[in-house]
Amino acid sequence: MTKYFLLIITLVISTLGFSQEEDPYVFGDKTTNNTATKPAKDGGFDWERVTVGGGLGMTFGSITYIEISPSIGYYFTDNILAGIGGNYTYYSEKAANFNTSIYGGRVFGEYIFSNIPILLHTELELINIESYDNTRINIVNPYIGGGLKQSFGGHSYFFILVLWNLNETKESFLLQPNPVIRGGIAIGL
Template sequence: MRRLVTICFLLISIVGMAQDDGYVYGETPSKPTSPKKSGFDWSRVTLGGGFGMTFGDYTYIEVAPNMGYYLTDNVLVGVGANYTYYEDKYYNYSTSIYGGRVYAEYLFDNLPLLAHTEAEVINFEEYLGSRINVVNLYVGGGIQQKFSGNSYFYILALWNLNETRESLYFNPPSPIIRGGIAIGL
């Protein structure tokens, strides 16, 4: 089996080298190559996040800013924070939930789709009154609507791969629906 795999790799390598006749004939590239730009490129940065609120017997206010950077035209990585205030007037209860996240997205060419993965740490009050930290690992995807350069609106459906009883959104296997905006600088 090992010999067969080795032979296949050699044949693929030979076929791949045979496709490049520029080297054989000494051709030069048709476009002049420019030196690679080094340093931080602010045009690849996005700022955005999500915001939500509900008032009535229940008060829910959420602020979730984030900052992303395009590593390539299709790959976006970023960091974010989140804060949620929740109040239930019926039970005379209120709490604050806060945390941070790192994420990566792949934006598909010529399609309004994106793939999303994320690691999040949140701190919230348990039912006994003590505060705990919980780590969530989300995967999923969504749709995007570009409106300018690197700017777009998005809606995501995410599933928690680390679902436990302590998870804030404990309701397996239901997805978490999230929306927001990313604005390119």
């Protein structure tokens, strides 16, 4: 537990250290970082507000866990991001002689603070999972939480989230017990 606490503290300190030079959270002209110089769109879909990305997770040992979770999101305002994503997980437990494929989709929303590298995250996930008695079931997992992000230009950033599953069951426990820790990348188009 102390290792995880120290890791989170280190990430917070390094993220705040990188944010001293300029304000990467203001969208606009890349040379002046001034939103007034960016021409306004006449409504409609703006591809510059789209992000693609996701996460990748792996654990090997007595339990093997491999997760791929692509996502796509859209900034409706400078602070509000919403999107959809998919999830595929391979899970194997040697002691129980059990392995399965877990798959599903999710919708998510984020509120990203303007001048600090913090975000709030909410998510609704539907997954199909094989339980220990070899039957496949659907599980709905609502998550809430927050995290840190480190921007590296426009709408692109690395993130780490700490989420809480509001519907934790013995089957969803196969994925990750509370708290759920995720990390990933979002690339602005």
